[in-house]
Amino acid sequence: MASWLQIPKNSPFSLANIPFGIISSTKASPRVPAIAIGEYALNLSAFASSSGFSQLPVIQPHLSVFSEPTLNAFAALGRPVHRQVREYLQAVFRADTPYPQVFKDNATLQKEALLPLSEVTNHVPMQIGDYTDFYAGLNHAYNVGVLFRGPENALQPNYTHLPVAYHSRASSVIVSGTPIHRPNGQILTNPAANPKIPTFSPCKKLDIELELAAFVSTPNGLGKPVPVNEAEDHIFGLVLMNDWSARDIQAWEYVPLGPFNAKNFATTITPWVVLIDALEPFRAPGLEPGDREALLPYLREKRAVNAFNIPLEVEITPKGSKSTIISKSNAQNLLYSFPQMLTHHTITGCNMNTGDLLGSGTISGKEPQTQGSILEQTNGKNPIKLSDGSERIFLEDGDRVVLRGSAGEEGSYVGFGDCEATILPALKLEF
Amino acid sequence: MASWLQIPKNSPFSLANIPFGIISSTKASPRVPAIAIGEYALNLSAFASSSGFSQLPVIQPHLSVFSEPTLNAFAALGRPVHRQVREYLQAVFRADTPYPQVFKDNATLQKEALLPLSEVTNHVPMQIGDYTDFYAGLNHAYNVGVLFRGPENALQPNYTHLPVAYHSRASSVIVSGTPIHRPNGQILTNPAANPKIPTFSPCKKLDIELELAAFVSTPNGLGKPVPVNEAEDHIFGLVLMNDWSARDIQAWEYVPLGPFNAKNFATTITPWVVLIDALEPFRAPGLEPGDREALLPYLREKRAVNAFNIPLEVEITPKGSKSTIISKSNAQNLLYSFPQMLTHHTITGCNMNTGDLLGSGTISGKEPQTQGSILEQTNGKNPIKLSDGSERIFLEDGDRVVLRGSAGEEGSYVGFGDCEATILPALKLEF
Known part of the structure; x- marks a missing residue:
């Protein structure tokens, strides 16, 4: 499946994926649902309010789910709806899209709703109960x-x-x-x-x-x-x-x-x-x-x-140093x-x-x-040897840990992106 | 502390208590905050919207908390506010209330907001996160x-x-x-x-x-x-x-x-x-x-x-039979x-x-x-002997279990009311 949008071959968010999340940015405030595609997030709130879903009748009664600050309302619609929304968005982004007027040829909406991932803030996508x-x-x-x-x-x-x-x-x-x-x-x-x-x-x-x-x-x-x-x-x-x-x-x-x-x-x-x-x-x-x-x-x-079959990996990067993949699962x-x-x-x-x-x-x-x-x-x-010569028995302050996972192959990865955090020193508490 | 409201001496909800909950009834729909007092629930939504809190300045900016379907918004106001609301409601219900016009002498509001506990449905009082x-x-x-x-x-x-x-x-x-x-x-x-x-x-x-x-x-x-x-x-x-x-x-x-x-x-x-x-x-x-x-x-x-110091007890009532207190803690x-x-x-x-x-x-x-x-x-x-002659090693279907706890003494109990449930038979599942 080729897209009219430039999608890097190594992106975990190929046209085969279409994952859903919650973002915010100066153009998407306070928080809105989005999908990730290549190096972009598509703001579904902006997309929906500019008739982006006009060719998908099943979602018409539920468009308000794309104005929610979590994905809960969308998720609650059930799998048949998620499936149709994903397939519709794939069709919208396909090189041979049957709906070019919806987005491919709609520069105004692209400018409004297609936001570089580097410019958006991600949030926990759902209100978690248990x-x-x-x-x-x-x-x-x-x-x-x-x-x-x-x-x-x-x-x-x-x-x-x-x-x-x-x-x-x-x-x-x-x-x-x-x-x-x-x-x-x-x-x-x-x-x-x-x-x-x-x-x-x-x-x-x-x-x-x-x-x-x-x-x-x-x-x-x-x-x-x-x-x-x-x-x-x-x-x-x-x-x-x-x-x-x-x-x-x-x-x-x-x-x-x-x-x-x-x-x-x-x-x-x-x-x-x-x-x-x-x-x-x-x-x-x-x-x-x-x-x-x-x-x-x-x-x-x-x-x-x-x-x-999803290859997974764990990477550790000591502060100011180079990265080591310590595990592949x-x-x-x-x-x-x-x-x-x-x-x-x-x-x-x-x-x-x-x-x-x-x-x-x-x-x-x-x-x-x-x-x-x-x-x-x-x-x-028994220490793990890192590529910068240092060793780890457990994590040290300043370590940046990234988990990654992507199924499939170059050009059509279905992946999760980075699961990343850096370890800060313990809080000094006084009693 | 005596009240102008008739409160049974054995009620866990004396004037010394003033516990908060969420109720619904034909007069309190869909769900509203309330307090329990004697044999009544006071619908705080109705009370607030009829100027019931007019003599308590601290709560004026926050009256909307009494229109919420859970107590979360009220709880989030913090202990000093809870304390003042409780003390104010005690003052409103005292025989020598300083604000008789607010409720004691306001038969219309009493009729609207004071609901017999037997006629209301209770709900889990808070949206529980973890x-x-x-x-x-x-x-x-x-x-x-x-x-x-x-x-x-x-x-x-x-x-x-x-x-x-x-x-x-x-x-x-x-x-x-x-x-x-x-x-x-x-x-x-x-x-x-x-x-x-x-x-x-x-x-x-x-x-x-x-x-x-x-x-x-x-x-x-x-x-x-x-x-x-x-x-x-x-x-x-x-x-x-x-x-x-x-x-x-x-x-x-x-x-x-x-x-x-x-x-x-x-x-x-x-x-x-x-x-x-x-x-x-x-x-x-x-x-x-x-x-x-x-x-x-x-x-x-x-x-x-x-x-x-809160005396607690556990009562079991087999289906259609009499009750036994099996434990006092x-x-x-x-x-x-x-x-x-x-x-x-x-x-x-x-x-x-x-x-x-x-x-x-x-x-x-x-x-x-x-x-x-x-x-x-x-x-x-080693079975527990119940007063109807039956025995229990564990609970049986039809058993009604009630936990109770009240601090204090007759006329001024600070209690929780019944924590009650009846055991129904297991669901028959087919695979």
Whole structure:
């Protein structure tokens, strides 16, 4: 698919993608829905109010969704509408567009609505109700389990029967580009001592977690589980996510109720929501342990191939220095699909709302330098060598971390763009 | 304090209370803020628009908060405003009110705005962003720890150093009076078998958790921890909460990341938010284990007495039968105060928003029949005898559970009203 718009061949936002987000700029204020295409954002509020959607009857009664400061209203319209809007926008941007008068030949509207990405500010695209983080990255769960319990008991008995998850913190989900302060908290500097006495300290084991995450589109009601073969229609789309983790705070606090302060200070997501329909050509098998018992029927999908082939990478750039790709993974490294996660979440009757966020869990491969967290690579002691000669056991102040993921090939990438943040020193607190 | 309004002596909503909630009725549509007083709700929207607040200058610029469908806008005004509004409403209802023309002698407005509680519908009073459940009930943590790990290791080493907590599910917080379906899920019918194979089943170990919960009023920003001696001013008020728990689902799923589906199907709260100012006369010591190490400075409160003397009770009524009080506890059975919980939550920089909900954890005493959960009383095998002759190991379908709590004495109770729900049979699901 060629476009009349100049789109760089390496752009994650090719005409095959059309991801949705929320932007602001002097020309798009205060916040408006947009799509990313090549090096531009298309302001959908301006586009809609200048009859940009005139050739798409289905959206006419709902044009107000493009004046909202979040994507929630658009997402709530449901997958058939998202699909038609995406396909219509692809048609508008195609070199052989059937609607040239709408935009290709409309210089005035182009000037108003097509904004260079470098000149817009991105925002968290949805009002998030609840954020749940799953643990579906089998290799990550195994690697971490080996570190804590040894290879014999690395995976808990429940792991291959249900997608393990915990509720996480929605308020501190932030958009790519927002710097984060190293958190303070209680850590155990001498775990072998008895009694165990914690100290108050900046986190010394700050880590990343490379994840995908799904936004919920249409709600199910309380008491209405979503059948697994209908669950994908409740998903609006995916983003890349960095679930920052303070490993030393986590180690001290997490028994018996799970991670809390170790994860609640920040979670970074990419600003552009990639629709499942855009990822459709990249369906590929997920992980499947050989000796697995049959899943209970409520988790069995008709579709056998339920992951996506999306190459992923993790890059670290020390302050003022050059970058190193420390890890390359792939979104196929998941044991459960997002439909399985959503169905398991609702099987008790739990209600999902538009804008709820489901994290996949850390996506690690099995080989060296394919892990989605630093802990797995270093075990807290074997440093990663960076290309500038420095070493990392965990993150240091000033480090800039970027996660990236793009499916497909040059000229037609379906990608997420950068999931980026720089680590600032811990706040100095006085008591 | 006597009122010109007839208030029954046993009402939890005496003139000393003035709790805030959200109601609807044919006269208050769709949803409006209200206070509860005796057997009435005062519709604050109607009261405000008929000059009811004319003698309170501080609220004049903010009267629109009383037209909102949640209490969030009112809560966000901050504690000094809540305090003045409460005291003003007490003055309006006092027998010797200084403003008789406002309401006491205004029969028209009384007829419009004073609605019998029996004729209004209550709603969840706030738009909840995130809901966090703490574990500050020392006796509960100890009792459950003994069941799982024996008395020697009942409490984890972190327990006396920090208020343990987990993120919980906000979407399924429901208001008292809403029936709940017994959840379905994965349970391990034969835990001793190897390999462990779960079955899909209605929960067979449905339990309650007797808790208090605090709503957050004013936000702190991301990266701005709240000092412990300022934390109470970020709390709008308290409700009673029943954190329903599916013990068999929990036992199978909870390692290593904590409870998830076992708690996500429903959490019941009382509809009326009792301000901390109303509970001020009932401050009393919380729990303090004798051999406790000094708390880290960020958790040390200037105020030594930081719990509340609020007698609590749990009642079960089998379908069509008579009621039994199965437990009597007290809100003093907490090791951490809500300010300590909020400060610990934010110490990493985590941001709290208006409407966030913090649960205390289960409030159990040490004596028989003072526990806040059924599991602690029965250990899953020693039945509780009910007054109708039946027995309970866990809840049965048709059981109506009511939690109650009131501080003070006859004629001036500061109470929460009923936190009530009836258990409906599990949904029959087909795959």
